[in-house]
Amino acid sequence: MxxxxxxxxxxxxxxxxxxxxxxxxxxxxxxxxxxxxxxxxxxxxxxxxxxxxxxxxxxxxxxxxxxxxxxxxxxxxxxxxxxxxxxxxxxxxxxxxxxxxxxxxxxxxxxxxxxxxxxxxxxxxxxxxxxxxxxxxxxxxxxxxxxxxxxxxxxxxxxxxxxxxxxxxxxxxxxxxxxxxxxxxxxxxxxxxxxxxFCQGCPFGGPDGGICWEGYVPERHLRSVMFVEDPDAAKWADKLWETRQQIKALQDEEKKAKEVLDAIRPDGGGRVKAGVRTLDFRRNPRDPERFSLYFVAGA
Ligand code: SF4
The missing domain is CATH 3.90.320 (Lambda Exonuclease; Chain A)
Known part of the structure; x- marks a missing residue:
């Protein structure tokens, strides 16, 4: 049934x-x-x-x-x-x-x-x-x-x-x-x-990749079909390298902005309006001296 x-x-x-x-x-x-x-x-x-x-x-x-x-x-x-x-x-x-x-x-x-x-x-x-x-x-x-x-x-x-x-x-x-x-x-x-x-339910995809992902390297990730279509290992390695450099640079910028915004943190944490956004400083339950900074959705 x-x-x-x-x-x-x-x-x-x-x-x-x-x-x-x-x-x-x-x-x-x-x-x-x-x-x-x-x-x-x-x-x-x-x-x-x-x-x-x-x-x-x-x-x-x-x-x-x-x-x-x-x-x-x-x-x-x-x-x-x-x-x-x-x-x-x-x-x-x-x-x-x-x-x-x-x-x-x-x-x-x-x-x-x-x-x-x-x-x-x-x-x-x-x-x-x-x-x-x-x-x-x-x-x-x-x-x-x-x-x-x-x-x-x-x-x-x-x-x-x-x-x-x-x-x-x-x-x-x-x-x-x-x-x-x-x-x-x-x-x-x-x-x-x-x-x-989306791909699992797509008329052209599905659990076995369907026609969209067909041709992938057997027993490897479905996305390996992109290597089959463009077998330039150096290019893909460069892409990975550059992406990781960008992530590192963005993480550094994020850290700096959070440190700057610590200036407006209420002593015990809480919400602060900053332009069109609302920030939420939340105390870390495992380390009460530290705060995490979130954006408030829909605020
Ligand atoms: S066409 Fe391919 S990538 Fe797009 S949703 Fe369908 S299976 Fe996924």
């Missing part, structure tokens, strides 16, 4: 959106090689998908079904749109506002709160907004609702009112897509880690 996660994966595979071969707005800013395979019409080799993606799909469906069932005034859920031939399905439109929903982990949510959304997410919601504006709808702002699957925490980027719609994001998205479209698929970067959930 299938396990619960297998049933979830089956359900996700049966969704029309999962079966969609055509590239769509949700592909914008994602792995360039994956988009390249899709553009080339490459046959998928890995049907497995990911449980995380299936959970995300279930949440999207539930929200859309609820909006439709309650017939909430002023809210339109999950409609198909196109802009310059690119297909998309927006999550929901509220008065003057386009909202996209993303499920994530609590750990990645902290990253988003600190560093902002990935550009692909902003491109996607901006393209939905642009498509609706072209249909005559009055969309002035965009918002991304991030929902942590493990804690249930919700974070609305940038805040409940949303950010002003900026057509520059739509232009940037189409420039990115054009760059991917014009490149040979074999030259496109593999933008994810082979053992990541």
């Amino acid at each position: 299938p396990s619960t996660s297998e049933l979830l994966l089956m359900a996700d595979r049966l969704r029309p959106r999962t079966q969609q071969r055509e590239i769509g707005m949700s592909d914008l800013g994602s792995c360039r090689r994956r988009v390249g395979y899709k553009l080339a019409g490459t046959t998928p080799v890995n049907p497995s998908g990911s449980v995380q993606a299936a959970m995300g799909s279930a949440i999207h469906d539930m929200v859309a079904d609820t909006i439709k069932a309650l017939n909430l005034p002023g809210i339109v859920a999950e409609e198909e749109v196109r802009i310059a031939g690119l297909l998309g399905h927006f999550d929901r439109e509220e008065p003057e506002l386009m909202v996209d929903v993303k499920t994530t982990s609590a750990r990645w949510l902290e990253h988003i709160k600190l560093h902002g959304p990935e550009h692909g997410h902003i491109w996607q919601v901006s393209c939905y907004a642009a498509a609706r504006i072209l249909q005559g709808r009055d969309i002035k702002r965009v918002r991304i609702d991030y929902l942590a699957r493990d804690t249930g925490e919700e974070y609305q980027w940038p805040h409940a009112e949303g950010a002003p719609f900026n057509p520059r994001h739509v232009r940037d998205a189409f420039e990115w897509l054009e760059a991917v479209r014009s490149a040979d698929v074999d030259m496109l970067p593999r933008d994810n880690e082979p053992d990541s959930v």
